[in-house]
Amino acid sequence: MDVEGLKKYSALHPKPAGLTLQYGTAGFRSKAQQLEHIMFRMGMLAVLRSRATGATIGVMVTASHNPEEDNGVKLVDPLGEMLHPSWEEYATQLANAEDQELQKTVTEICQKAAVNQQKDASVFIGRDTRPSSKELSQAVIDGISILGGQYHDYGLVTTPQLHYMVCCQNTQGQYGEPTLEGYYQKLSKAFTELIKKSLSSGEAQRQLKIDCANGIGALKLAEMETYFPKEVQIQVYNDGTKEKLNHLCGADFVKVHQKPPKGLDMKPNESCCSFDGDADRIVYYYMDTAGHFHLIDGDKIATLFSIFLKELLAKVGQTLKMAVVQTAYANGSSTRYLEETVQVPVHCVKTGVKHLHHKAQEFDVGIYFEANGHGTVLFSKAAENTIRQLAKEEKDDAKREAAKVLENMIDLINQTVGDAISDMLVIEAILTLKGLTLQQWDALYTDFPSRLLKVQVADRQVIDTTDAERRAVTPPGLQEKIDALVKKYKLSRAFVRPSGTEDVVRVYAEADTQENADALAHEVSLAVY
Ligand code: 16G
Ligand code: ZN
Structure with missing residues (x-):
């Protein structure tokens, strides 16, 4: 040294x-x-x-x-x-x-x-x-x-682009070329392959308005223009030329405030989405004809991915193990829909991408998303090999075609980490292939009313949690108080956890009505002091 x-x-x-x-x-x-x-x-x-x-x-x-x-x-x-x-x-x-x-x-x-x-x-x-x-x-x-x-x-570069470069470099190009050009080419090729069938049957061009949080996403989408699949017509807003990064816009703002970002004019039923400041998160949304705002968050993105991938896996006829990984913040309605309607196992882990990623690695196809819009899909090496082989050699046409779609999904998804650009293309491809509108996607299930609050306390570390942050083990008596409060409301649940990024304690509650979710969150936050 x-x-x-x-x-x-x-x-x-x-x-x-x-x-x-x-x-x-x-x-x-x-x-x-x-x-x-x-x-x-x-x-x-x-x-x-x-x-x-x-x-x-x-x-x-x-x-x-x-x-x-x-x-x-x-x-x-x-x-x-x-x-x-x-x-x-x-x-x-x-x-x-x-x-x-x-x-x-x-x-x-x-x-x-x-x-x-x-x-x-x-x-x-x-x-x-x-x-x-x-x-x-x-x-x-x-x-x-x-x-x-x-x-x-x-x-x-966006955060997921850097993750991609590192992975490409260390796998000797097996994952792709460690250049921006390599990244854009890989994504646009897989996307075009995926939707080319639908297009030949006369599918109209898709339109999408993107709020880039005045951040890196706008620069990278502009750079991608020559590669960008012409099948999706995008309009970029909040490109950073006028306003401050993340100010009143971006995926986090839209998710937290449940309202459209500043700087994006939204007409009824238009498809819109927001990236966050480093383009590793995405949420979708639209305004209905009555002027109501509808947010399609990470839970619903995970649901769309699950439905689509489950159908394909059934078609290729392989017994590949698929599961969804969520955190305690996932809306209870999404968990129920995934388990009961889509019939896919759901696992809950601690907040933070590393925990979700780690758990998802246990499956052949592991889909993970945080409600805030960070997520991706992981394919095990064995699953990937099987799929690529079927796509090449399978005699049965239907099976081979399904395997080809899966193969292109593998290439379109950034498996290293959640990626707003890649997730957006996956979503647009699925909606195109399934012929779904944003409204139909949104209508898969209705979120349970929920409320997220933050509480300032003297020392947030006195709260220790277990069971993927859904139960407090310290301070003594806190969990008993929360249990008693939860019992007062129908279809309710609540938890508290110390934030890992701010000096606050977060309180989350769900209940049968918005008033009750608000009241429960408030009462739990009083119990935290
Ligand atoms: C970080 C995490 C995000 C998590 C958030 C929770 C990564 C890359 N990011 O931003 O996944 O949702 O923290 O923040 O892991 P909190 O602990 O303050 O609630
Ligand atoms: Zn981010």
């Missing part, structure tokens, strides 16, 4: 004394001014992780749907997954070491994680459109360089 160089560079990216931050569900997130040292150190950590795994590691500079003034950073593991939990601890340790302890901390991590400091290291970097992102990614580069790592800076 170049000790003098490390001293010099860490002085350029000094840690504010006493500041401690934690690598949480979404990596590090904070006000951008507080993150220089974090970025420098995460560049270093990526080098160590690369040496430990012998693979390329990703570093993404973004704070997703958070305000423009914030920023954040996440590491991407070799196959495009989130950083392994065992390394989150090292990330936190390195982030919080005082400047003079930096070298010692790196040595300690290398010992604990058996990192050979002599090995080569390679890191891919990406960033979102925040004004602070460029400079912060420069600090990441400094961190990589000081430990002797190689890097490739992709500059402005």
